[in-house]
């Protein structure tokens with residue numbers, strides 16, 4: 584493998600992955616990104632031009648995608664509409680990108696025999712009760728709750744069908760909640776960090792007991808590289824780092840980092856259909872492919888992430904007022 588396409592490489596996890604690939608491999612990367620509100624070319628600016636090229640375009644553009652599939656060895660597919668709250672306000676772009684976009688990529692890799700890795704989410708499995716002793720595994724039935732997660736589930740099923748019916752050379756990974764640098768400030772952790780920098784009290788949906796299973800984006804990147812290199816075609820691998828925390832716990836840790844009292848936050852209107860808890864069992868990936876997460880100290884990772892947002896205010900500041908106005912209109 585010499586040349587890969589990374590779709591959505593100007594977004595949060597995609598850009599972390601491109602940085603990882605440039606640092607850890609000799610691969611040449613073509614980023615295909617539409618630069619929606621969630622994409623930012625500045626996230627790739629520091630990377631050398633002889634290793635990374637940005638093509639601004641839509642994954643649902645069949646002609647563009649066909650040319651890229653023909654001239655590259657693999658496509659790693661991160662591009663998506665990714666925010667649950669947005670999917671509740673306007674689901675249509677989620678269908679266009681997550682379903683039609685993935686279908687368009689699959690048709691191109693089918694024609695050219697290009698290796699394909701599909702990035703998905705643990706949300707396709709729905710949610711768990713707080714006291715459920717089981718975590719999600721590769722055989723948990725699909726049961727998505729939101730327009731976002733249902734379109735991700737649909738895209739996973741397309742990949743599985745294209746493998747079985749057409750012999751497409753694809754793998755799938757479903758990962759838990761990522762945190763780290765370059766994450767859009769509409770998402771929970773960077774929203775609260777940038778708010779705290781501005782002296783705003785954190786906003787917690789509902790009672791704050793909802794649990795997310797946090798993994799550092801760098802660990803997600805190393806897992807995806809492992810699957811790309813060693814994964815068995817047609818297989819699904821769950822990616823997780825045993826990082827379950829309630830939203831209230833995360834906010835209390837952030838408040839401590841900012842030297843503020845543990846109860847200095849507001850409870851706001853809950854998300855419609857809010858999933859209670861996600862938790863990943865990544866035994867298959869660890870045992871079969873020998874992957875292990877490295878950034879398992881969540882407190883240290885959170886502190887580094889706070890510092891990153893302090894150091895990169897120019898990257899997020901232009902978006903802050905608009906994001907907060909959107910949440911304010913929803914009572915959040």
Ligand code: NAD
Nearest residue numbers: 591593594595596617618619621622641642663665760761
């Ligand atoms: P993001 O919203 O930060 O980035 C998405 C990127 O895709 C942006 O750069 C955007 O411009 C681009 N994009 C959107 N529509 C496009 C289109 N039609 N054509 C080309 N580019 C387009 O998302 P993220 O949080 O980095 O998530 C990346 C992937 O990882 C998604 O597939 C998501 O479902 C999955 N995932 C995310 C998480 C998480 O915690 N954020 C966890 C598990 C899985």
Ligand code: DAU
Nearest residue numbers: 665666667704705706759760769770771786787788793830
């Ligand atoms: O589990 C993987 C998923 O994680 C990915 O598939 C999604 O793309 C990604 O956005 C993320 O989904 P969540 O809905 O879990 O992430 P979000 O950052 O939106 O919210 C995390 C939790 O925090 C969730 O329980 C909702 C809550 N929340 C969110 C915001 C923005 C708050 O309490 N307050 C907030 O202001």
